Amino acid sequence: MAENAEQEPKVENSTPAKEMRAIRLAGFGGIKMLKVQNVSETTPADGEVLIRVKAVGVNFADLMVRQGAIDNPPKTPFTMGSECSGEVEALGENVEGFQVGDRVIAVTDFHSWAELVAVPTARVFKMPTGMNYHDGAAFFMSYVTAYIMLFDIGNFREGQSVLIHSAGGGVGQALCQLSKNVTDATLFGTASANKHEAIKAKLTHLYDHSADYVQEIKKESPEGVDIVLDCLCGEDTNRGISILKPLGKYILYGSSNVVTGETKSFFSFAKSWWQVDKISPIKLYDENKCISGFNLRQLLFKQNQSSCIKRVVEKLFSLYNEGKIKPVIDSTWAFEDVGEAMQIMHDRKNVGKIVLDPAMEPKPKEEAAPAAATTDAASAGSGEEAEKAN
């Protein structure tokens, strides 16, 4: 766990005053491990602002966190979530540049799927005036990831081509929008067949994940592509590197091939790892190729690159204000329906981002859960039994 991890709210069973709802992970595993529970309200520490959360974003990485499929996960139980939008409710000591009432987005080292979250100011950004809270919650992780990869690492320029995997996802849709702003860009994409109708107009060429996309791309562009953005890993890493043009750049930024079922699979872990070939820099010299990795979580919480992030967010807010980018939101859900929302991502059905809104009413459940467990019934939406936190 990072040194500067946000403050973990405590589960309160005694005093009902000063409580807030939070989406807690009872233990690593399937969707039913997620519980909406009352915990004691967070307070802002030195240098932190307290945010009244209006909406939170769900990222594919949250599926991996839930499964325990990340390095050094926090101990369960804990409140999940890495991004939110909201209103500043209170200021900790020594906070400058923020006022109570500011509309902000924030990025957190877990703990943001709650009604209140305290965040160090370096990771809080005032929202553009015209941005609503749902867009705000869907903004940071997708667009910052997409921007840094395309422009800081990839140096994506006029006339170049890019391969976007999972083009229908949150980052995929952000990549499509940002790439479209590049003159004469060619956008190759892969996505599950069920999403093609919804997104095909946003790309130049769209293929099924399971197709031999390397051959298809080579038919269109025998030289290959300039930038490959890979969130799949495993065998797709080698394919991505093989399809690079001279001076092309391969960027690994996720490993969704590891998530094959609802719970962590050591087999898919091991398979994905072993499928990725190690590479000598001397081979890259022979071939004029570039390989790199991008891990926003490391950058934010281990490597503390605040000034880099600040520059990127400012640039993205300008593009938003100019109407050049706008989050694509697949659907919005109540905290209590987080299980159903996550199941859509497991099934690779979402187009754009899944957002949770703590003010929304949960969907009526077909089988009524026991009255006492209402706020615990995170997984009821997907038809699973509600379960108490440990």
Place this chain on the structure above:
Amino acid sequence: MAENAEQEPKVENSTPAKEMRAIRLAGFGGIKMLKVQNVSETTPADGEVLIRVKAVGVNFADLMVRQGAIDNPPKTPFTMGSECSGEVEALGENVEGFQVGDRVIAVTDFHSWAELVAVPTARVFKMPTGMNYHDGAAFFMSYVTAYIMLFDIGNFREGQSVLIHSAGGGVGQALCQLSKNVTDATLFGTASANKHEAIKAKLTHLYDHSADYVQEIKKESPEGVDIVLDCLCGEDTNRGISILKPLGKYILYGSSNVVTGETKSFFSFAKSWWQVDKISPIKLYDENKCISGFNLRQLLFKQNQSSCIKRVVEKLFSLYNEGKIKPVIDSTWAFEDVGEAMQIMHDRKNVGKIVLDPAMEPKPKEEAAPAAATTDAASAGSGEEAEKAN
């Protein structure tokens, strides 16, 4: 040898008419393998221009070619050289955009160290009006390499830092000049101690090659550097990758550590190869790092990236015309003194580029060579016996 290798001139022993001088490599090995010989004049093929050579550039890569320390070298004997400046003397069939009398620089797949060279138009560029032939011969390889690495691969930007190895060499000096045009750039460099006085003003921090430069750089910048440009290879590859900042880029573009003596050493080859760690893209993902290789020869002669090269040359000529870059020339030599010129590079003594001029008179030799062997006495300058080509 590349398919589109330039036409190889033939050694002529019979007709003295239509002959030209060329620097030939009799066999892979030491400096005495270089011979100035008369060969039959080159003629331009379809799509080629014939250039009357005014000056040629010597690159570190030529030392490796001479030793046979490159992949798929041509069969000896052959005329060496990869870049020249000169005047267009004749046009082949189907040549557009060039006229007899044009002042040009050209890049070739060997064969440019001669009085005449025929080059496909895709690799011939009209020189800026104010550029002299010596500058022209010193321009292409150094500046195109430096520009693509810094700006196309490295995406070098305001406030960033770069580590330049062999900062006193031709590419090193081009890198210094191009980096200085970036606002608030920090230039770390390494060079042999004997060059420090001449070049220290061009860098922010300069270290000896043999010093523990990683520790020295970390004292100045604990986070590391944004871009590492490595022409050394071997253990310096691992060091370069270790010293990268988050989102930093390591670029391998040469392996001068392989050249330890005058002739090819399998030991230094093997050592350099084994010292370079293979890397998993998953490790780069964990660390937010980027590794790449740049090989201009591959790009020019195997990968045929003419439009990329054209764009870069145009940009560089603009910078030259604006007075922002100008080749640093260490010294200029007659063709016959190529051995002495190369010895300077072996000894890592040159600051900037070594240029050969076919019109220059050879230096008087201390021990007069036999009269008949005058034009063969390429190595006489370094005190070695002249030797006939095989």
